[in-house]
Amino acid sequence: MIRDLTELLRKAKNRPLRRMVVAAAEDEHVLKALQEAMKEEIVIPLLVGDEEKIGLIARSIGFVLDDIEVIDNREGAAVSARIAVAKVKSGEADIIMKGFVNTGDLLKAVLDKDSGLRTDQLLSHVAFFESPYYHKIFCVTDVAMNIAPDLEAKVQIIHNAVKACHGIGIENPKVAVAAAVETVNPKMEATVHAARLKEMNEKGLLNGCVVDGPLAIDIAVNADAARHKGIGGEVAGHCDVILAPDIEAGNMFYKALNFLGGASSAAVVMGASVPVVLTSRSDDERSKLLSIALATLIA
Numbered sequence: 001m002i003r004d005l006t007e008l009l010r011k012a013k014n015r016p017l018r019r020m021v022v023a024a025a026e027d028e029h030v031l032k033a034l035q036e037a038m039k040e041e042i043v044i045p046l047l048v049g050d051e052e053k054i055g056l057i058a059r060s061i062g063f064v065l066d067d068i069e070v071i072d073n074r075e076g077a078a079v080s081a082r083i084a085v086a087k088v089k090s091g092e093a094d095i096i097m098k099g100f101v102n103t104g105d106l107l108k109a110v111l112d113k114d115s116g117l118r119t120d121q122l123l124s125h126v127a128f129f130e131s132p133y134y135h136k137i138f139c140v141t142d143v144a145m146n147i148a149p150d151l152e153a154k155v156q157i158i159h160n161a162v163k164a165c166h167g168i169g170i171e172n173p174k175v176a177v178a179a180a181v182e183t184v185n186p187k188m189e190a191t192v193h194a195a196r197l198k199e200m201n202e203k204g205l206l207n208g209c210v211v212d213g214p215l216a217i218d219i220a221v222n223a224d225a226a227r228h229k230g231i232g233g234e235v236a237g238h239c240d241v242i243l244a245p246d247i248e249a250g251n252m253f254y255k256a257l258n259f260l261g262g263a264s265s266a267a268v269v270m271g272a273s274v275p276v277v278l279t280s281r282s283d284d285e286r287s288k289l290l291s292i293a294l295a296t297l298i299a
Contacts, residue, residue: 002137005130005266008168008293012042018296020277021046021093023084023109024077024101025070026053028061030279033288034097035063040289042296046093048080049073049100077101081109085116088274094299097277097292110272117272122146122156125278126164127267128294129257134221139165139173139241140257143250144278145269151193154243155206158197160270161241162209167298173240175201176220177213178249182231190214190245197243209241210234217242217253266290268298275299 002008020037022030025047031054037043047054047065051072058065071087073080081101087093096117098106110117125144130137141161146153158175165173177194184191194213201211212235218225223237244250257263265287269276275295279288 001135002168002170003130003135005128005137005264005290007137008128008266008290008297009040009042011168012293012296013040015042015296017042017044018094018299019044019046019092020095020097020292020295021048021084021087022097022099023048023106024080024099025049026057027100028057029283029285029288030097030099031057031063032061032285033292035061036285036289037292040293042293043095045069046087047071048084048087049077078105078109081106082112082115085109085112088117089115093274095275095277095292095295097295098279103278106276106278110276117274119271119273121160121271122153123269123271123276124157124160125267126161126270127254127265128164128168129263129265131257131261131263133261136240138221138239140250140254141241141243143244143247143254145247147247149246151196154193154197155200156271158206158209158211158241158243161243164268164270164294164298165240166208168294170240173209174235174238175209175211175213175241175243176215176235176239177211177243178217178220179214179245180216182214182216182219182229184214193245212236213243215239264290266294268295270298 020043026049047070124142179190184195191214200206220239226236269278275298
């Protein structure tokens with residue numbers, strides 16, 4: 001059991017150094033997080049972007065770049081994204097991180113059919129949280145990529161989350177398929193999907209985890225609430241993964257945890273050939289640092 005996100009840093013320190021390329025690295029928050037990641041000795045960075053701007057920011061925060069490779073690009077962030085993807089493609093980097101570049105431009109480069117990092121897997125966002133109200137870290141997915149995933153998309157989203165859990169040492173994650181109620185209602189698609197996903201797991205068609213649902217959030221994370229409602233099983237009150245029914249529910253839950261619930265988070269995008277560190281502008285440096293650590297464990 002991993003009780004706090006800081007353990008990701010401890011685990012990352014015991015792994016071989018990963019090479020991380022930053023697309024459009026002229027971003028103060030990203031460089032501060034990278035500076036801390038280097039102090040923790042978990043990554044070897046490669047910076048792509050406007051070398052002059054990167055240098056100015058680095059000097060302003062006391063980040064010495066003498067031993068860091070910087071690839072100068074003055075043609076814009078979208079080009080920096082393509083250069084960064086090429087560095088991963090060539091084997092020169094194990095992880096890619098978003099800098100001062102639009103998410104769409106980065107993902108366009110990642111998903112390019114000829115030069116990108118496509119696999120046969122759907123891309124999905126995987127966010128791990130440390131909450132003062134829960135006994136271990138847990139994952140929420142997908143809050144940023146897939147708007148209204150169908151059943152097959154949810155299978156792939158679970159697959160990505162389970163792979164991330166395995167990467168950090170959660171061997172058989174408990175997946176709660178979230179809905180508003182615990183009973184199947186044909187008028188509520190999330191409950192129908194939940195029942196199907198649970199059935200697939202029981203039949204061995206969705207492996208590496210234990211799936212249960214539909215489960216309301218209180219049942220998924222609170223054992224007392226589960227007992228009060230007479231709901232048993234391995235997942236209720238002890239989940240490692242919460243599968244959101246759609247991007248709206250997931251995104252609101254994600255932001256409520258961060259801004260109202262006192263939670264800390266670390267997140268990556270899964271499904272490409274390497275993890276993509278795709279943090280929000282509103283994420284602080286600690287969240288970005290923890291996201292880098294998470295990516296090094298999954299890579």
